[in-house]
Amino acid sequence: MTKQIILNAFDMTSAMHNSHGLWKHPDNQRTRRYKDLDYWIDMAKLLERGLFDAAFFADVAGVYDVYQQSKDPAIRDGLQIPLNDPAFVVPAMASVTENLSFAVTVSTTYDHPFSNARRFSTLDHLTKGRIAWNIVTSYLPNAARNFGLDNMVKHDERYDMADEFLEVSYKLWESSWEDGAIIEDVVSKTLTDPGKVHQINHNGFYFNVEGPHLSEPSLQRTPVIYQAGTSEKGREFAAKHAECVFVGGPNPEKIRYYIEDIKARAEKWGRNPDHIKALSFLNVVVAETTEEADLKFAEYNKLWSPDAAKALYGGGSGYDLSEYTDQDDYFEYKHTEHGQTSAKSLTKDQPKKLTVKEVLNRFETINSNNVLVGNPVEVADAIQYQFEEAGLDGFNLAHFVTPASLEEFIDLVVPELQRRGIYKTEYAKGTLREKLFEHGSSVLPDDHPGRIHRQSYITK
Numbered sequence: 001m002t003k004q005i006i007l008n009a010f011d012m013t014s015a016m017h018n019s020h021g022l023w024k025h026p027d028n029q030r031t032r033r034y035k036d037l038d039y040w041i042d043m044a045k046l047l048e049r050g051l052f053d054a055a056f057f058a059d060v061a062g063v064y065d066v067y068q069q070s071k072d073p074a075i076r077d078g079l080q081i082p083l084n085d086p087a088f089v090v091p092a093m094a095s096v097t098e099n100l101s102f103a104v105t106v107s108t109t110y111d112h113p114f115s116n117a118r119r120f121s122t123l124d125h126l127t128k129g130r131i132a133w134n135i136v137t138s139y140l141p142n143a144a145r146n147f148g149l150d151n152m153v154k155h156d157e158r159y160d161m162a163d164e165f166l167e168v169s170y171k172l173w174e175s176s177w178e179d180g181a182i183i184e185d186v187v188s189k190t191l192t193d194p195g196k197v198h199q200i201n202h203n204g205f206y207f208n209v210e211g212p213h214l215s216e217p218s219l220q221r222t223p224v225i226y227q228a229g230t231s232e233k234g235r236e237f238a239a240k241h242a243e244c245v246f247v248g249g250p251n252p253e254k255i256r257y258y259i260e261d262i263k264a265r266a267e268k269w270g271r272n273p274d275h276i277k278a279l280s281f282l283n284v285v286v287a288e289t290t291e292e293a294d295l296k297f298a299e300y301n302k303l304w305s306p307d308a309a310k311a312l313y314g315g316g317s318g319y320d321l322s323e324y325t326d327q328d329d330y331f332e333y334k335h336t337e338h339g340q341t342s343a344k345s346l347t348k349d350q351p352k353k354l355t356v357k358e359v360l361n362r363f364e365t366i367n368s369n370n371v372l373v374g375n376p377v378e379v380a381d382a383i384q385y386q387f388e389e390a391g392l393d394g395f396n397l398a399h400f401v402t403p404a405s406l407e408e409f410i411d412l413v414v415p416e417l418q419r420r421g422i423y424k425t426e427y428a429k430g431t432l433r434e435k436l437f438e439h440g441s442s443v444l445p446d447d448h449p450g451r452i453h454r455q456s457y458i459t460k
């Protein structure tokens with residue numbers, strides 16, 4: 001069978017995600033309705049109608065505060081604030097769907113593995129195995145101060161923390177409870193066999209956790225693991241832990257390079273590279289005709305907020321664009337403790353060096369390099385090109401006006417992709433992991449490093 005596109009809706013339980021300034025669009029329902037459960041229930045039904053694999057929820061632990069050394073640009077334009085906790089909408093969305101899955105972002109720098117493990121086990125139970133965890137290490141100075149730190153934990157150390165966070169998580173999910181621990185034996189008056197529920201006794205550098213895990217094993221035990229971040233450390237982390245990677249890059253060649261690099265590193269961990277799926281960012285403006293799509297794109301551009309776009313970039317990269325004044329200088333890479341993916345995106349990852357003027361100009365309007373604008377055939381051509389050229393498995397689809405942009409995609413682009421045989425016409429059966437992977441396992445496959453804890457970790 002032809003390889004089929006995995007498709008997630010890229011979202012956030014906030015008034016605005018990354019459609020900077022588009023909260024001003026009269027059809028944008030999310031700005032007012034993101035805090036209503038009905039909105040998310042409608043969204044779930046819509047996404048399942050479009051056979052989306054998952055609703056993918058980004059999340060942050062603070063306000064974007066690098067640009068202009070201020071939180072005001074982000075707050076003024078609703079850049080990922082106000083923001084609710086994504087985990088709470090998932091059970092409601094799951095209750096009206098059968099196949100749609102959910103990826104929830106949680107930071108390993110500002111959460112704790114014990115409480116996080118229970119959160120994901122609960123979600124996996126309530127959704128019957130339709131949960132993924134998007135692991136992020138966080139980059140906002142405000143987030144650090146929200147959690148009692150004067151400064152951010154340094155970039156590479158954040159990944160060391162994340163690695164130990166995962167070790168604790170695997171112990172809780174994979175080894176704490178044996179299968180069949182719940183026996184409901186009225187005669188011996190035993191609901192759960194204590195001999196099959198193990199402490200994990202983790203004594204590490206960052207975390208000490210006794211256990212046992214409070215939740216019994218869910219269908220997937222460990223949620224499907226997503227990761228984004230293409231620094232050296234990020235790729236090494238992805239190669240060891242991730243089952244899905246969210247890879248960005250300025251062109252298909254660069255994205256392909258990162259995917260191949262992560263897969264090659266995964267083989268060194270003894271993993272089958274086919275057990276990692278790679279997704280990238282996608283944004284589409286589609287209409288019945290090219291002219292209508294162009295008009296719509298022009299309308300969106302009028303509402304665009306350069307300041308919100310610069311604030312997002314500032315948090316991700318650590319580069320405060322308000323400080324760059326000399327327009328003809330080259331925009332040089334410099335090391336920061338923020339995200340390398342963002343820092344490299346307009347420097348090292350560019351095919352040719354950009355000047356400050358060129359960089360600043362990119363924020364003034366919607367970057368047309370990141371958006372596919374056209375009629376259904378033109379959009380499907382471009383998606384197919386990216387999918388094949390970059391060696392991708394799928395996309396996280398952003399949306400300028402919600403839910404209108406998603407409805408248009410589902411009504412106009414999905415049938416065209418289906419006609420080409422590169423998008424499913426029905427859902428596969430099973431848990432999210434079973435739907436995504438040919439290995440057919442609901443729990444982590446045997447070659448995943450997290451499985452070590454399942455087989456050998458004995459506490460009692």
Ligand SMILES: Cc1cc2nc3c(=O)[nH]c(=O)nc-3n(C[C@H](O)[C@H](O)[C@H](O)COP(=O)(O)O)c2cc1C
Nearest residue numbers: 058059105136137138228229230231234339340341
């Ligand atoms: C496509 C993409 C999506 C991301 N989504 C989030 C997010 O929702 N929340 C967050 O705190 N960080 C997010 N990040 C940041 C990464 O998790 C990571 O912290 C950052 O990229 C630094 O890692 P790196 O230096 O390896 O790129 C995202 C990064 C990328 C590339």
